[in-house]
Amino acid sequence: MTDLKGAADEGRALLYVRPSMQQEDLGGLIQANGWKVDTASDIRHAHRLLDGNCYRVGLVHIDGFNQQLPDAEELFANRDSIAWVALAHAESLKQGNLCRIIHENFVDYFTLPIAAGMNQLFSTLGHAYGMASLRQQSALEPASADDYEMVGTSAQMRSLFVSIRKVAGVDAPVLISGESGTGKELIARAVHERSLHQPGPFVAVNCGALPENLVNSELFGHEKGAFTGATQRKIGWIESAHGGTLFLDEIGDLPLEMQVNLLRFLQEGTIERVGGTQSIPVNTRVVAATHVDLSRAVREGRFREDLFYRLNVLNLHSPPLRERGEDIELLAKFYFNRFRVDAGRQVNGFTRKALDAIRMHGWPGNVREMINRVRRALVMCDGRMVTPLDLGLEDQVDTGLVMTLEQAREEAEARTIRQALTRNNHNISRSARELGVSRVTLYRLLHKHGLASE
Ligand SMILES: Nc1ncnc2c1ncn2[C@@H]1O[C@H](COP(=O)(O)OP(=O)(O)O)[C@@H](O)[C@H]1O
Ligand SMILES: [Mg+2]
Missing domain, CATH: 3.40.50.300 (P-loop containing nucleotide triphosphate hydrolases)
Structure with missing residues (x-):
């Protein structure tokens, strides 16, 4: 994301993901329509190409992945500066999981075979390119140092x-x-x-x-x-x-x-x-x-x-990070891209669970906390994907535990207090001030949550 400014000069570069040789090869036709096309034959290859190039549009034979679909989904979810367009056979679109992945990560899809609709595909790719360019421009505040x-x-x-x-x-x-x-x-x-x-x-x-x-x-x-x-x-x-x-x-x-x-x-x-x-x-x-x-x-x-x-x-x-909706993920990816070279080896993005944990966490330390967690995660990470554990957010992942609103409130209250205490070196006055309660109230809450000795 940091090299966005150079991206505009790259021309209409498109990543074509064709994981199965049985899929009709559209690469040549698209190239003839004025695109610079690179073809990836699997997910790893796609990640490699994505790292070395600035694509605005990705065209994917989504039903060619079979068992690798979850990995493919991580690819799309991590590269959301790209406008993804899916190609799928009509019968694959009956699978709920595939539809969800298209719905959540793609700007459009086409049903195969496409023969009659190439022009429509070209026009969709053109639109996707325009939208991705707009999105990239607005993601960063222009003209700031x-x-x-x-x-x-x-x-x-x-x-x-x-x-x-x-x-x-x-x-x-x-x-x-x-x-x-x-x-x-x-x-x-x-x-x-x-x-x-x-x-x-x-x-x-x-x-x-x-x-x-x-x-x-x-x-x-x-x-x-x-x-x-x-x-x-x-x-x-x-x-x-x-x-x-x-x-x-x-x-x-x-x-x-x-x-x-x-x-x-x-x-x-x-x-x-x-x-x-x-x-x-x-x-x-x-x-x-x-x-x-x-x-x-x-x-x-x-x-x-x-x-x-x-x-x-x-x-x-300056609004707290937890109130910035989509920016939370945007910032996680921004800093991931900034620090990924520190990892000293290839790390491709966040696992689906890690993205969920990032969305669910309250970010009491705001952007500074995000920077620290992402930076540390890249050092800690053993695999190719950052996990909730690497981020120190393993307890944020939905455990499937059902709780009432009242229990959720209690838990959030206890967590917020613990975090305030940690941030303020257990200084009660400062923690109370930050939490917007009196010292007396804070003492009462500490007893209520069994935190009094902390
Ligand atoms: N919107 C943002 N986009 C990217 N980085 C940010 C953003 N807001 C804050 N940061 C980074 O977060 C860190 C903390 O920001 P800072 O301005 O020092 O916060 P504060 O003064 O409110 O404590 C800095 O490294 C800053 O560059
Ligand atoms: Mg400051």
Whole structure:
């Protein structure tokens, strides 16, 4: 998927999968119609060809696979950037399984023998090519710098892309909210890339990671001799973002006493270095991000209201991965393709069960978790296909266990709490805040689920 940009130059390349010599060979006719046709005689061969070429369309004799049908299905399911068209004999279409596979993975099918309908097949292949090209273009946010590619075609992400374009051109602070690992920094960079400040630097500061006694000098800089140890003048983060974008990550973690200094900068557009007397104008676009609910922090007195309003002129919300529908699978495949070379040997895709597990998992760590799981899976994987076990998602696979809605809710609650605790090193206050409940409620829930000693 990363090499999509080169794909447009490849011309109308088509993969023709003909697993049985008994099937009528249509390759020559299709080639004569202006396609570059490569023929694969089995699934392994198809995978190899797919790895080395950019096909938009795949034409498959689907009833030639016999016992290998499940492997073939994995091929189609893993290569969904390709528009697959099926060829099948009328009697095969009576098999429920074959119909389901066509229905789930193919854009169209033709009944064999095809003799009379070649023109119709050509026109379908042409349409399939057009649709696959459109799909590939919209799968990636165009015109963003390659390293900051944002993958997404879900309605949520489309609307986010529209908002990014809108706010980028306006010279006012932006506040990005969203859970950790959802791509807030990526969004900030996308805003910067499209803004008037683009030629300037993008300076990212993690407000939660600044050493408490040095926050002021880190942000505003200091003059030589300002305090013991200040042997040289230091330019702070804000000043270094002059002419560009200042990205204040985890702004909710900025100590209260520091918030007033930041507010002053936002109001006046000038800073003073620690120990300095001169007021220095700094022109920078401020983009802040938070994974905590800042308006709630304001209500609870942990965040200044005036600063909140200053930062929250424009806002963007980065949706959690579990709410992005089809993007979950898209991202899994995107990162699979990016890391597959790390595996050091041929790995072809995800097993059907792995794809199910990916769909079923809640992704509390969002895209970051996806990247980690896929990367690890490629290292762990022994076979040619990534399994749920390789992804560490074996318990996500439907065990066929019937449960009531109430039981499912209980189980989800317990799992979410366990994950929050793990993420926050078992710190109760932080976990409670992340879960949006009070400490008292969290303690009660820990006892209820028998997690109290964890
Ligand atoms: N839409 C996306 N497409 C591709 N990669 C993404 C997307 N969103 C996030 N990522 C990747 O996920 C990781 C976490 O993103 P980041 O911006 O650091 O999240 P946050 O700041 O919200 O914690 C990064 O490696 C980022 O490149
Ligand atoms: Mg971040």
